[in-house]
Structures are given as C-alpha cells and as structure tokens.
Amino acid sequence: MPLPLFSDLQAAIVDLDGTMVDTQGDFVVALNLTLAELALPGVDRVFVERTVGKGSEHLLRSTLAQVGGDAALYDAAWAAYQRHYLAINGQHSDVYPGVVEGLARLRAAGLRLACLTNKPLDFARPLLAAKGLDGFFELAFGGDSFARKKPDPMPLVETCRALGTDPARTLMIGDSRNDAEAARGAGCPVALLSYGYNHGEPIRAVPADGWFDRIDALARQLGRLPG
Numbered sequence: 001m002p003l004p005l006f007s008d009l010q011a012a013i014v015d016l017d018g019t020m021v022d023t024q025g026d027f028v029v030a031l032n033l034t035l036a037e038l039a040l041p042g043v044d045r046v047f048v049e050r051t052v053g054k055g056s057e058h059l060l061r062s063t064l065a066q067v068g069g070d071a072a073l074y075d076a077a078w079a080a081y082q083r084h085y086l087a088i089n090g091q092h093s094d095v096y097p098g099v100v101e102g103l104a105r106l107r108a109a110g111l112r113l114a115c116l117t118n119k120p121l122d123f124a125r126p127l128l129a130a131k132g133l134d135g136f137f138e139l140a141f142g143g144d145s146f147a148r149k150k151p152d153p154m155p156l157v158e159t160c161r162a163l164g165t166d167p168a169r170t171l172m173i174g175d176s177r178n179d180a181e182a183a184r185g186a187g188c189p190v191a192l193l194s195y196g197y198n199h200g201e202p203i204r205a206v207p208a209d210g211w212f213d214r215i216d217a218l219a220r221q222l223g224r225l226p227g
C-alpha cells in the first residue's frame with residue numbers, strides 16, 4: 001500500500017526505543033551495572049543493539065545467556081536491572097534528529113498520538129518526560145500494559161481501542177520488524193525509521209508502507225510536501 005495522506009489518518013502510534021530516542025547507551029550502562037553486581041562479565045553495544053526490541057525481560061534473559069549466567073539468577077538480575085535502569089534512565093540517551101519537529105507536524109495536522117513501546121511503562125513514562133516528549137502524547141502504553149507485546153498485534157489493537165480510532169486510519173511509526181508485524185496483524189499502516197534497532201537486519205527488507213530517515217521527513221510525506 002502507498003503511504004496514507006494526513007486526510008486518511010485519525011491517529012499515529014509511535015514506538016519509543018530506536019524510533020524517538022536512541023536508548024542504546026542506557027541499556028548498555030544498566031545491563032553492565034547489573035552484571036557487575038552479579039560478578040558476571042559485561043556486554044557490548046553491538047550485542048545490545050541486536051537484542052533490544054522484544055522488551056526488557058527478553059533483553060535480560062538473552063544477556064544472562066550471552067555471558068554464561070545461570071538462568072536461576074533471573075529474579076535477582078531483574079530486581080537489580082530495574083533499580084539501575086531507573087537510576088540512569090535517559091542519561092545515556094538522545095532524541096533523534098527530526099523527532100520533535102515531526103511530532104509537532106503530526107499534531108498540527110490533527111492526528112491524535114499514542115506512544116506504544118515494549119519497554120516497561122515505569123521506564124517509558126519518565127523517559128518521555130525527561131526528553132520533553134510526553135506533551136505530544138494523549139496515551140502511553142508499555143510492554144507490561146497488555147497481556148502480549150509487539151510483534152503480537154494485541155497492543156496495537158488495544159491502543160486503537162483506547163484512542164477510539166479505526167486501525168486502518170491509525171499509522172504505526174516504528175523502527176523494527178516487531179512494529180511492522182504488529183501493525184500488519186492489527187490492520188494498521190506502518191512507516192519505519194532507518195536508524196533504530198532491527199535485530200541487525202536492514203530495515204528496508206521489512207515489509208512496510210514507507211521507510212524514512214527522519215520523522216519530520218515522514219510527516220512531510222504524509223502532507224505530500226516537498227523535502
């Protein structure tokens with residue numbers, strides 16, 4: 001399908017990690033503080049970049065497996081990880097270029113906005129606030145807000161229900177195949193950003209309605225404006 005026009009859309013659902021904020025540094029620091037506390041070796045940025053996307057529980061389980069940690073350590077690791085992540089949340093992260101301008105254009109075009117991330121909501125809310133992005137969003141949901149996470153369509157279906165919008169008129173904006181598969185299953189159009197985390201695979205190989213290098217460029221395309 002071609003990318004919809006603003007006039008076709010009621011709302012946009014926007015992913016957080018890798019789409020609005022480059023949070024790789026936060027993940028690396030919080031994981032390595034956790035591993036150090038458990039006397040385990042650390043992980044590097046490449047591992048984290050390839051593993052982020054399916055929620056923090058998955059990231060932590062994969063990290064323990066990667067460094068040879070016993071799966072029985074998971075509960076202690078999760079408690080330590082939450083403590084460390086909340087203490088550094090946003091300090092090693094930056095909003096990507098074009099995000100603020102792009103979100104402002106989406107709002108100016110009359111779209112309602114919800115943030116939907118696989119990150120726990122208690123991590124997502126303070127991050128959105130710390131980066132000055134919370135004011136754009138009517139609703140925010142995390143990986144623990146619903147029974148299943150992206151790539152399952154359930155979180156998108158439920159977010160559309162909460163917004164009261166038609167999925168076919170609700171654009172998913174994300175950075176990974178988790179976002180694209182969830183959108184497809186929910187019947188939402190989807191646009192993908194090229195700079196995020198897609199498990200080490202090229203984003204343009206993931207089926208979508210459009211691929212962009214910046215959210216403001218996506219917003220111009222929704223208005224069919226040049227540039």
Ligand SMILES: O=C(O)COP(=O)(O)O
Nearest residue numbers: 016017053054055117118
């Ligand atoms: O926390 C993750 O694994 C990824 O979060 P995201 O859904 O905002 O990309």
Ligand SMILES: [Mg+2]
Nearest residue numbers: 015017018175
């Ligand atoms: Mg993402």
